[in-house]
Amino acid sequence: MTICDYDPNANTLSTPSAQPQSAPGYTWQCCFLLLPNGHVLMSGEQNVINEYVPDSAELAPLAQWRPSLTVAPTALIAGHSYQIAGTQLNGLTHANGYGDDRQNASNYPLLRLRQGGTVRYLRTHSFSAMGIATGAATVTAVVDVPADITPGAWSLEVVTNGTASTPALAVQVGTRDCYVVMDRSTVGQGEVLALIALNGAPARIYPAVLVVVEGFTPSELGLNAGNLSVPPIVPNFPPPLNGVHLVPSGAVLPEDPSLPPNVPQRFTFPFALTFDSDAMFGFAADFEDHALTATLTAAGQTVSNAGLLRLLKSPNPYILDGDSNRGLDWWTSIDMRVFQVAQGGRKFGATVGNGAAAANTFIQAVINNLNTHPALASDFDAIDPNEAPEALTLAPIDGMASRFSISQSPRCVCATSTRMRPMCACSSGCGRRSKPMRCTIQ
Numbered sequence: 001m002t003i004c005d006y007d008p009n010a011n012t013l014s015t016p017s018a019q020p021q022s023a024p025g026y027t028w029q030c031c032f033l034l035l036p037n038g039h040v041l042m043s044g045e046q047n048v049i050n051e052y053v054p055d056s057a058e059l060a061p062l063a064q065w066r067p068s069l070t071v072a073p074t075a076l077i078a079g080h081s082y083q084i085a086g087t088q089l090n091g092l093t094h095a096n097g098y099g100d101d102r103q104n105a106s107n108y109p110l111l112r113l114r115q116g117g118t119v120r121y122l123r124t125h126s127f128s129a130m131g132i133a134t135g136a137a138t139v140t141a142v143v144d145v146p147a148d149i150t151p152g153a154w155s156l157e158v159v160t161n162g163t164a165s166t167p168a169l170a171v172q173v174g175t176r177d178c179y180v181v182m183d184r185s186t187v188g189q190g191e192v193l194a195l196i197a198l199n200g201a202p203a204r205i206y207p208a209v210l211v212v213v214e215g216f217t218p219s220e221l222g223l224n225a226g227n228l229s230v231p232p233i234v235p236n237f238p239p240p241l242n243g244v245h246l247v248p249s250g251a252v253l254p255e256d257p258s259l260p261p262n263v264p265q266r267f268t269f270p271f272a273l274t275f276d277s278d279a280m281f282g283f284a285a286d287f288e289d290h291a292l293t294a295t296l297t298a299a300g301q302t303v304s305n306a307g308l309l310r311l312l313k314s315p316n317p318y319i320l321d322g323d324s325n326r327g328l329d330w331w332t333s334i335d336m337r338v339f340q341v342a343q344g345g346r347k348f349g350a351t352v353g354n355g356a357a358a359a360n361t362f363i364q365a366v367i368n369n370l371n372t373h374p375a376l377a378s379d380f381d382a383i384d385p386n387e388a389p390e391a392l393t394l395a396p397i398d399g400m401a402s403r404f405s406i407s408q409s410p411r412c413v414c415a416t417s418t419r420m421r422p423m424c425a426c427s428s429g430c431g432r433r434s435k436p437m438r439c440t441i442q
Helices: 191-198 357-372 374-381
Strands: 003-006 012-014 033-034 040-043 050-053 068-071 076-077 081-089 112-117 118-122 139-142 152-160 170-175 177-184 184-186 203-215 245-250 265-275 286-297 301-312 400-405 412-416 423-426
Touching: 003 423, 068 076, 068 152, 068 286, 068 301, 076 177, 076 301, 081 301, 170 301, 177 286, 184 191, 191 265, 203 245, 203 286, 203 301, 357 374
Parallel strands: 076 170, 177 301, 184 301
Antiparallel strands: 003 012, 033 040, 040 050, 068 081, 081 139, 112 118, 112 152, 152 170, 177 203, 203 265, 245 265, 286 301, 400 412, 412 423
């Protein structure tokens, strides 16, 4: 068996002078593994492992081949996990594969930390996609930081298919950190326009983003029981794009308010998203991703992390949980209400007609009215979100039988039960059994 070197740019095949020691006799006995540093290991079902070391030219990939990090933490806490995002994180190929039994694919990202001559590779998992050659598409993954990693300054890069991102990102490994929780990771253009139509500009979405800071003491952040609503030090968010802002909204939430001021703990800072207009939705694609980077500096140390916001041009339905501070159950929704309306009843400027088709007609009229007349939203807010007062039953009864009415004259009342067909008594007092009549719920 002979090892060859293929050049895809020149479309040539060459045979290196240096061949593996104890090379196997058949290709099916040979197994390759591409390493993160670009070298290749080869085994041939023997007690010898050969390493192919490319020359410097082969280890210098084209810029368009490299993966790129768009969202990554600059401060890492040992033992914690973080989400990263970037482009081409799964590389351009599977890199390794033979037949049906040796699939050593490397189409997934690894995070590599360097500190002097020390190199640590971090485990990644929970990939959003496994596709290769994904171009400018955003791919995400979760990375685990080892609990035994040495604190201090490191350089961080993502590597896949033996190709690393550049330049390396300077990160700090320690016991202080922050991370971003995206309570609202997607925002639609229609939603922004609707909020501006209802309340004026800017459109405000809250809750939207939470920044969780840990490892600092209350005194280092200048916090005490009296200033949680107006904290002296807050995370800073540079505007991710023109017209979009992150605004502190609400009191800081300490993990344990009873701890003394000199004990480190976790603090959560809530933020609202505001949109000056819908101008930022002018992109051609269906959606666009933007990194929201939070940075906090206190006690001589800076921690930073980022979340990913997706802007959608398509409809973006969502449900907000009930607000327990207003006496609402958390499992209900503050933007979904239940109500009853009978035939001839009126709600949201629409009237319920008669017959089965009237329900669809009524619903379509309500949707149109709400979209056309924003002032009708006050009728929506007036409905009790607890749902219990509007409980519905499939078979309403009045104690003895269901009650129906018909439109013919003389007026008749029809009684039904589970044991007999409908019996109708006419208002003229004849009291005789008649044929079943067509009845509608009264």
